C-alpha cells in the first residue's frame with residue numbers, strides 16, 4: 218500500500234526503505250519505512266548547496282519563480298488523493314483531514330503564484346529636490362523550515378510557496394515522526410522543477426531528515442537567513458534566542474490553548490457542531506484545537522448535556538476507514554493525556570471520557586475517546602497545553618470575566634465567541650477583547666483559511682505564516698534614495714559651509 222503510494226508520488230524505494238531511522242504509523246504502530254538520518258557533515262553540505270542555489274534562484278524574475286509554484290500546485294492537484302492518504306498513514310489524522318491538508322497546500326500555491334507578481338514596495342516623498350525615495354524587496358537567503366508531526370505538509374507549504382516566489386532556497390527538517398510525507402512533497406516539487414526548466418537550480422529545495430541535533434545545526438548556522446519553526450513552546454523557547462543570537466530571523470508558530478466563549482444568545486446547534494469539530498478533530502492534535510470552553514452559567518448544564526450526547530456518537534478508529542477520530546501519534550502522547558486526566562480527577566474535576574479504545578485490536582495504536590473535564594477555575598493544568606483531545610469546561614457570568622479568562626493563559630494563538638449579540642461579538646474582537654492572533658465570531662478556533670495571517674501572540678511565538686502580507690517575512694526590505702539632480706543636498710537641512 219505505502220509502496221504503491223510512494224511510487225505514484227515519485228519517491229524512490231532507496232529513499233525510504235533502507236535507512237537507520239524507523240518510521241511507524243500511529244494506526245497500528247507498524248513500521249512503514251526506514252529513512253536515512255543525515256550526519257552533521259551531510260547537513261553542512263546541504264546548507265552550502267542551499268546557498269549556491271539561492272544565489273542562482275534570486276536572479277530568476279519573480280513572476281517566473283511563480284511559474285514553478287504554479288507547476289507544483291498542479292502536481293498537488295494531480296496527487297491530492299495519494300498525498301492525503303500518506304498524511305493519514307503517517308500522522309493518523311482521518312482521510313478527510315489529510316485531504317484538507319493537501320488542499321491547504323494547493324490554496325497557498327495559488328496565493329503565492331499571484332503574489333509573485335505583487336512583491337511591491339512603496340514610493341516615498343523625499344524632502345530633497347531632485348530625489349526619489351522608495352522601498353524595494355529583495356530575496357533573503359536559504360530558509361530553514363522545521364515542521365511538526367500533526368500538520369506534516371501544510372505548514373511547510375505555507376512557508377515554501379512564499380519563500381520560493383520571494384527568491385529563496387529551502388532546507389526542510391520535517392518531524393522525525395513524519396519524514397515520508399516530506400520525501401513525497403520533495404519528489405513532487407522535483408517533478409515540477411523538471412517541467413519548469415534549467416533555471417531552477419538543482420538544490421533549490423532539500424529535505425534534511427534527522428533528530429534534535431539536525432535542527433540545532435540549521436538553527437545555529439548564519440547562512441540560514443530565516444528559520445520558520447512550528448512546534449511546541451519548549452522547542453520555540455530554544456530556537457528563538459539561538460537564531461536571534463546570530464541575528465538571524467525566525468518565524469515561530471508554537472503552542473495554543475484556544476478558547477470558545479459561549480454566550481447565552483448563541484445558536485447552540487451551531488456551537489455544538491463547532492465544538493465537536495474543533496475539540497475532537499485531528500484527535501485534539503491541532504495547534505488550533507479547542508481546549509477551553511467558557512460557557513455562560515445559565516446554559517452550562519444544557520451545553521454539557523448536548524456535548525456528552527455528541528461525544529458519545531463520535532466514531533473512533535482506523536482513520537483510513539471513514540471514522541471521525543483517529544489515533545494519537547504515539548504512546549508518549551497517550552501517557553501525557555492520561556497523566557493530565559488523573560491529575561484533574563485528583564483535583565476534584567469531573568472527567569467524562571478519555572479512556573483508551575480498541576487496545577485489543579491495535580496493541581500499538583493509541584486510540585482514545587475524547588474527554589470533557591469540568592473545572593471550577595483556570596488552574597495550572599488548564600493553562601498548560603496538553604496535545605490531546607481534552608476539553609476543559611468552565612463558566613462565567615459577565616462577558617468581561619469571560620474575556621479575561623480567554624486571555625489569562627500563557628498562549629495566544631486562536632479564540633472565538635459564539636453569540637448573536639453584536640455588542641458582544643464586536644467587543645470580543647476589539648482592542649480590549651481577545652489577545653490572540655486569531656479571534657473568530659460564530660466559528661470555532663481551528664480550520665483557518667490560508668488567506669489570512671496565521672499565528673499568535675505570547676508563548677505562541679508571535680510569528681505569522683500564509684496569507685495577508687506575510688510574504689514580507691521572506692524578503693529583505695531596502696530603502697532607496699536616488700538623487701537625479703546635479704546638487705548634493707543633505708537631509709534635515711544640514712549644511713557644511
Ligand code: UN1
Pocket residue numbers: 321367368372447502503504505662663664665666
Ligand atoms: C497546526 O495545527 O499546526 O487552522 C496548524 C487550522 C489549520 C492549520 C493548523 N489550517 O486548523
